[in-house]
Amino acid sequence: MPGKRRKETDRYAGVETRVQVFAVLMTAAFCILVYQLWQLQVVQQHEFAEKAESQRMTEKLLKAGRGRIYDRQGAILADNRPSVDVVMVPGECDKERYGEIARTLEELLGVSASRLLEDVKSLSRTPYQPITVKRDVSKADRVRVEEHAYALGPGVFTVVRPQRYYPYGKVGAQLLGHLSAITRREKESWGEKYTMNDRVGRLGLEAMYESLLHGRDGSMFVTQYVSGGSVLRSDRYGTPVVAPRDTLGHIIEVEGERIPPRPGEALHTTLDIGLQAACEEALAGEVGAIVVLEADTGAVLAMASTPTFDPNGDLGPLYSPDAPKPNPLFNRAMRENYPPGSVFKVMMAAAALEEGIIDENTRFYCPGFFQINGKGRRFHCWKHAGHGNIRVVDALAFSCDVFFYNVGLALGIDKLSAWAHKMGLGQKTGIDLPGEITGLIPTREWKARLRADEPVWERNWYPGDTVNVSIGQGSVSATPLQAAVMMACVTNGGWRVRPFLNQDRGPKLSERILSDRTLDIITRGMRKCVEKDDRAPTGTGKAAKIEGMAILGKTGSAQIMSLDEHKQYATEEDIPKYKRDHAWFVAGVIDREPRIALCILVEHGHHGSSSAAPLAKKVIRAFYGETGVPAMTTARAEGG
């Protein structure tokens, strides 16, 4: 319709009126709001201002108890006991007297006044948040604070708080971990569940299961209608309650319901605290680690690492730069790399048998040394006289190096490293503890990557490298936990386990990786290592022998210095301790229920046969008891 300007519409006639009616109604409704605001804010302002002034409501936090940690038999490993803390609520103190109060507290409790004032300043935006002046004060301190209550004013008082307590003290300390104050960054990232006064898990299970153990704090709303300070008391169960009258004697009203705290959940572990204590006792005086696994499931029965520390004590020095060395906080069972030495031969034998490289009757001649293609560098057997013609069973029992040099070359590095991974070496075991390390199984790619900047001949993998790797030397490294997982696989009939500590986590097994045939041969070799044979010589692990018990064993002595260096010393006793070999022993018990697999490592223990194997005997005895049936092993809790 060009040229014809007109508005076309499908609307009925009254629509504009109706929209306007609605506009008027809406505006009227909003006017009611403004009128009410006027009433509240202008007409009744004084009334409300007074109410706001006189009503001082504070939200009191009700701490949730942290979940306990139990061992497999229900012994309490981590508990909460009441402890008295001195706290300060800046909002309830006289601002002018902050300095004076801080100095008094310094005098009474020996805390730093300047640091306290700093805390007060940094929390000035939330003046009603209590600041912990000193944690877990002694009775004498408590009395002193209460005596000076007048000088300190209503803003400083004592409260009873739950304090983490480890009844077994040093036993399993790295495993359980401990608590320490939350950092500002953690508070920011974890959010509302936490306050700046919280303590959170460090190391071990306390850190791993922080969210499970922590629980959720409750709160209580307290309204005061007069401006006296409220007094927080603790009832005889340690629950904070507000005193019925404030400091001026006015009655305090408690509004509404309290939100009860939700305590943290209990953590039931697979640990056997008696066995753990026995392991640590066995290691006493040495630096080392013992791991005991239930072979069929991977449940960790004990995981000891020495030296250890007392989590109930002051841990400050251990975190300082001049902490003692070796540091007790360090769990060497899963956080330290060790060359596995001859313990590696268990994996080698399994791999070669499974791949069909050797069978039971394959023999290699050991003249005491080995040369690739009969020429070049000599790789020595630990027994310089040689083992003669030897089969796989004896090679395991007597730990013949030359046999495994041959096996390693025949297997090749690719298959070798693949099998090491299959059996749990060179990768994380997946245990539910923080900070586990990977260990290292060298591969072609690894060497090429490591020497990426060097000429190609330095990057290539040579048979000589394989020879070193095949007896667990060279760049190979593993943790005692990984060795225990490897041993569990041999002990339980060929399944790789994922070790775990939380019972709820449960076992997780791989596909079966070893056949009955292979296991039969390895079992015979490893039993022969421990059993005394009729004919001489005896196996290297005979110190672990227990009459009437079928024990598999393999010793290992991991060199940490070269043979040339070795020659400087006339006798073994001359070698300084820090240069001696690490002593290994892996073992399994196959004719008892439950079957267990264990790994023992003594740093600089010199020989697996002499310093590690005897410990295995002690540990196995401690677990099964004299009767051979696992007794309810209970260590005595200190105090408690």
Next chain:
Amino acid sequence: MPPRRKDMDVRDASVRIFILRNLLRVDWMLPIFVVALALLGFVTLYSATQGSGSALLIRQMMFFGLGSVLATIILCTDYRFSVALAPLFYVGSLALLAWVLVLADARKGSERWIDLGFFLLQPSEVAKIALIYALTWYLSKVGQRIRKLHWFLLTFVITALPMALILKQPNLGTAASLAPLTVVMLFVAGCRVRHLLALILIGSALVPYVWFEMKDFNPETEEYLAANERGKRAILEEMKKAYQENRDFYDLHWHQKMRIYTFLHPESDPRGSAWQTVQSKITVGSGGLKGKGFLKGEMTRLRYLPEHHTDFIFSTLAEERGFIGAAVVIGLFTALLLRGLIFARDCPEMMGTLLAAGVVTILAFHVFVNIGITVGLLPVTGLPLPFLSYGGSFYMATMAGVGILLSVPMRKRAFIY
């Protein structure tokens, strides 16, 4: 001369769905109100959340940004196209609502959102917008037949479906906002006033009946509160049996009473809604004429006030900015909504009028109920305040509404030759 096609047809080459040039002739007044309210919202949110980091504020700003993009997309789209898709939106929103109920059932709790990873989508907010479109679609199709009773009643079927699903979450506030939306849109669409009056009369007759039925109803006796979970169930069963035996024919059923009771006493509110109202009134009242000043709202800072960054954020504003600030905010809302109604009045098409009226109604309802709660005029139900309350889904829905409002006058010139 061929008859002019009223409904949009995609085959018609002259119809353009997405016109970016709309941005050049967008209304300039309404966006100013929106930005002013949004800025005030950020400042108030900053004050309300001080001490707990700025994460919420940053998210809120992000929602504003995303919302602006959404609004731009909507205003560049020919609303006839969107309205033509209304049945699709409607069914989609019903599916989302049903899904969230299934999810809640699986999680054994009352959950109102779907986790999208970066934010929690509340399908009830989607449903509001979808219902505006659906009602517009229906009413513009029906035209003047709406004066017939059966066409009039059919409208309520469209509203009832999402409303029932939202009630089931249970989310009384949002469900309630759908009722005035329907009533106003019917009114604007030209229904008979006596139909509406009759309906409102029936509705208001129900209130004293329900009040009379509910006044002595309290399943949370001391015995019940003291019992453990299992005991509680047993006690409830007993009470139910006793009630059903003594029930007269006109009485409500037990489960109906229970449902009403849970609406009035949501579990998420352990301290009672009456307490919230009192605290909110003190907070607002203590602000006075000029307010206590920015960041000086003690009532908010010391956490007397629950939900101070979501449903009760207006109290924070009133405390810190006083009557003047609060009145300015209400003034801005009024200006924004009246501007929207001007669009509704001046649009030559029924479709545009209905859309604008619908959006204005929903926003006005939220503003009125939310502020009404904070100043103690209405019982606590939990409804957010546009632009001020923290919340992603609601912010996006609000901005979508703004986009719809702005798209209405875009069509005006298309009819002028």
